[in-house]
Amino acid sequence: MALSEVEVGTSAVVASLELPHDILDHLMHLGFLPEATIDVLRRAPAGDPTVYRVEGAEIALRRETARHIQVRRSVQNPDQTREQP
Amino acid sequence: MSCHAPSPPPAVLEESPLKSAQPRGRFRTIALIGPPNSGKSTLFNRLTGLRQKVANYPGVTVEQRFGRMSGIRRHDLTLIDLPGIYSLGGYSEDARVAVDVLKGEMPGTPRPDAVLIVLDALNLSRQLMLAGPILALGLPTMVLLNMADLMESRGGVVDPLALAQELGRPVALISAARGTGIDAIERFLQQRGGANSEIARTLPVIPIELPVLQNPGECRRWASQVSSRTKYKAPASPLWTRRLDSVLLHRIWGPLIFLAVVVTVFQAVFTVGQPLSDWMGNGLTLLGTKVAHTIPVPWLQELVRNGLWNGVQAVLVFLPQILLLFLFIGILEDSGYLARAALIADRLMRSIGLNGKAFIPLLSAYACAVPAIMATRTIENKRDRLATILVAPFMTCSARLPIYTLIIAAFIPNRPVLGSLIGMRACVMLSLYVLGFLAALLTAKLLKSSVLKASSAPFVLELPQYRWPTVRSLSLRLYDRSALFLKKAGTIILAVSFVLWVLSILPLHNGHFSDLAGSVIGKLGHLVEPVLRPLGFNWKIGIGLLSSIIAREVIVGTLGTLYGVDPNTQALSLQAALRHDMTIGGAIALVVFFAFAMQCTSTLAVVRRETNSLRWPVIQFCYMSGLAYIAALLTNQILLHLL
Numbered sequence: 134m135a136l137s138e139v140e141v142g143t144s145a146v147v148a149s150l151e152l153p154h155d156i157l158d159h160l161m162h163l164g165f166l167p168e169a170t171i172d173v174l175r176r177a178p179a180g181d182p183t184v185y186r187v188e189g190a191e192i193a194l195r196r197e198t199a200r201h202i203q204v205r206r207s208v209q210n211p212d213q214t215r216e217q218p
Numbered sequence: 219m220s221c222h223a224p225s226p227p228p229a230v231l232e233e234s235p236l237k238s239a240q241p242r243g244r245f246r247t248i249a250l251i252g253p254p255n256s257g258k259s260t261l262f263n264r265l266t267g268l269r270q271k272v273a274n275y276p277g278v279t280v281e282q283r284f285g286r287m288s289g290i291r292r293h294d295l296t297l298i299d300l301p302g303i304y305s306l307g308g309y310s311e312d313a314r315v316a317v318d319v320l321k322g323e324m325p326g327t328p329r330p331d332a333v334l335i336v337l338d339a340l341n342l343s344r345q346l347m348l349a350g351p352i353l354a355l356g357l358p359t360m361v362l363l364n365m366a367d368l369m370e371s372r373g374g375v376v377d378p379l380a381l382a383q384e385l386g387r388p389v390a391l392i393s394a395a396r397g398t399g400i401d402a403i404e405r406f407l408q409q410r411g412g413a414n415s416e417i418a419r420t421l422p423v424i425p426i427e428l429p430v431l432q433n434p435g436e437c438r439r440w441a442s443q444v445s446s447r448t449k450y451k452a453p454a455s456p457l458w459t460r461r462l463d464s465v466l467l468h469r470i471w472g473p474l475i476f477l478a479v480v481v482t483v484f485q486a487v488f489t490v491g492q493p494l495s496d497w498m499g500n501g502l503t504l505l506g507t508k509v510a511h512t513i514p515v516p517w518l519q520e521l522v523r524n525g526l527w528n529g530v531q532a533v534l535v536f537l538p539q540i541l542l543l544f545l546f547i548g549i550l551e552d553s554g555y556l557a558r559a560a561l562i563a564d565r566l567m568r569s570i571g572l573n574g575k576a577f578i579p580l581l582s583a584y585a586c587a588v589p590a591i592m593a594t595r596t597i598e599n600k601r602d603r604l605a606t607i608l609v610a611p612f613m614t615c616s617a618r619l620p621i622y623t624l625i626i627a628a629f630i631p632n633r634p635v636l637g638s639l640i641g642m643r644a645c646v647m648l649s650l651y652v653l654g655f656l657a658a659l660l661t662a663k664l665l666k667s668s669v670l671k672a673s674s675a676p677f678v679l680e681l682p683q684y685r686w687p688t689v690r691s692l693s694l695r696l697y698d699r700s701a702l703f704l705k706k707a708g709t710i711i712l713a714v715s716f717v718l719w720v721l722s723i724l725p726l727h728n729g730h731f732s733d734l735a736g737s738v739i740g741k742l743g744h745l746v747e748p749v750l751r752p753l754g755f756n757w758k759i760g761i762g763l764l765s766s767i768i769a770r771e772v773i774v775g776t777l778g779t780l781y782g783v784d785p786n787t788q789a790l791s792l793q794a795a796l797r798h799d800m801t802i803g804g805a806i807a808l809v810v811f812f813a814f815a816m817q818c819t820s821t822l823a824v825v826r827r828e829t830n831s832l833r834w835p836v837i838q839f840c841y842m843s844g845l846a847y848i849a850a851l852l853t854n855q856i857l858l859h860l861l
Binding site: 152156158159160161162163164166167174175177178179180181182184188189190191192193194195197198 | 304305348437464468469472574678
């Protein structure tokens with residue numbers, strides 16, 4: 134699934150990124166790398182962009198960018214560690 | 219390029235040999251580098267004191283900041299502040315400049331003898347990704363973990379000795395904001411050149427393996443290995459900042475609070491700033507009269523009081539309001555709220571074809587367009603950046619405040635509006651700000667749907683953690699701003715006042731001054747008057763407009779001089795003189811003119827520099843002036859028929 138589809142309050146693990154080289158490089162240096170866990174923190178008041186936490190930093194991305202980051206569900210919830218049902 | 223990986227032979231980097239034979243003090247140039255939000259600028263300010271210079275690297279639009287390291291009493295050392303970057307790779311101009319400077323390939327910049335890397339201790343594992351490639355360059359380097367105090371107080375841990383061993387370079391825990399750990403930098407700069415380098419001896423001389431190259435995945439792996447081997451534990455982001463965001467970025471409360479913040483700032487600039495300005499004006503008038511009385515020669519007394527003092531004083535009284543505005547914007551920026559504002563505004567900005575990142579420069583253009591235009595460098599997309607540069611001067615900068623406050627105080631009654639929520643004067647002021655903002659939005663929309671059409675640029679915004687703005691950093695901003703303002707008052711405005719005064723007394727008739735209307739300036743004013751008459755401006759305003767092409771606030775100084783020289787209005791305050799001489803329609807048309815017009819040579823110069831062309835500043839000047847003329851004409855004509 135795409136990162137943009139992950140609900141607020143849950144986490145996901147990056148599988149792959151399909152973006153132009155420039156932005157890819159930038160995002161990777163911010164920590165959006167395969168196997169990185171990303172917490173979806175909140176959406177901006179207008180519903181977009183969304184704030185993600187990766188590597189302890191909070192980064193906001195628009196849906197049009199997050200759409201190109203493929204993720205799989207993480208077993209962890211960002212705030213309390215528990216198994217997903 | 220790729221990182222050190224198991225497959226290719228590992229890049230082995232030996233500790234660069236210590237040139238122990240060299241005399242102490244072989245360092246001359248030190249480079250300071252670090253990712254954005256690492257506190258690099260704070261450290262730069264601390265190390266250089268207030269002695270810093272800003273220029274541009276040749277051929278590019280990247281700013282070059284450097285200064286003597288007087289903050290640690292090392293006047294012999296030059297510190298170069300490199301742009302804040304996440305990596306040495308990528309295609310950004312900033313990264314290329316950093317690499318060129320570090321390799322000594324930047325024309326006009328000496329190759330640095332040593333490097334200071336600043337990393338945010340709160341995000342060490344991520345920030346180490348930048349350190350690897352820099353260490354691989356092999357220059358004597360010290361790694362500074364900034365905000366170490368915050369990291370410790372929030373439960374973060376790192377073993378600096380282990381990290382120093384991993385990196386083969388000295389490591390220090392510092393806090394640039396509080397000034398702790400700076401002595402370690404002094405020792406590093408002294409000892410590296412010396413024969414008995416303590417740090418070098420404590421470090422084992424083992425070859426270390428570094429990710430020389432730029433593959434982010436490999437750099438990342440290296441960085442996490444290093445941080446886990448140095449027992450790094452990232453501090454938990456404190457609960458209160460997350461709680462704060464759930465309010466400040468709330469679906470409903472977020473935008474409301476944002477609006478409330480903006481309104482409060484403008485209301486405060488008026489209600490707190492106005493009495494301060496009045497008080498300062500009275501003081502200056504008194505001082506001017508006293509000083510003038512000590513001058514025995516009548517014409518010289520005339521020159522000092524009516525020519526120079528009136529002009530400079532008329533501008534100086536606005537210092538309190540301008541400083542208040544800069545104080546508020548400084549608090550918003552330093553606390554981290556401005557990034558949230560960009561997030562809230564992204565949707566709005568997207569509807570005009572820009573992104574939320576353009577919002578930060580546009581907001582700081584409320585203080586001054588010059589730093590705002592330089593701040594557009596954070597916008598990656600070239601066309602978006604150009605559009606932002608072109609619309610930024612529409613935002614109501616502080617140089618418009620003098621004429622706005624003057625006209626509003628003279629013509630708008632101080633009545634409460636909407637209950638007693640907001641005063642009528644603040645209301646008019648706010649409308650002028652909105653007017654400029656709308657002009658910026660419409661112009662951006664126009665540009666982005668025609669000449670600067672581009673695919674929408676990716677929006678990647680890092681939200682820094684909230685922090686308390688420090689008194690030190692805020693006072694530094696205010697000091698800078700006052701110094702600039704006073705310099706302008708003491709040079710440009712003084713000179714304009716002098717020239718105006720001379721032109722207002724020439725030609726001499728039998729050794730007597732000519733009267734204002736018959737003087738050179740009076741004739742020039744009457745020459746332009748027909749063009750400005752439909753706008754409701756008299757010839758004195760016309761002279762004011764001509765002189766304010768240098769800078770907007772000059773008009774107030776000019777009017778101060780002109781009305782001061784005129785015997786009919788000499789005894790009146792500038793406000794009363796204007797009321798005596800203008801209709802309300804003309805007065806409102808004047809502020810509307812200023813809302814749109816491009817009256818600032820500094821802005822034109824910075825646009826010329828940043829766009830690297832003469833075409834854009836010329837287009838911008840003509841477009842804004844044309845718009846200003848038409849808007850002022852409409853305002854005056856409509857008010858003429860309504861009132």
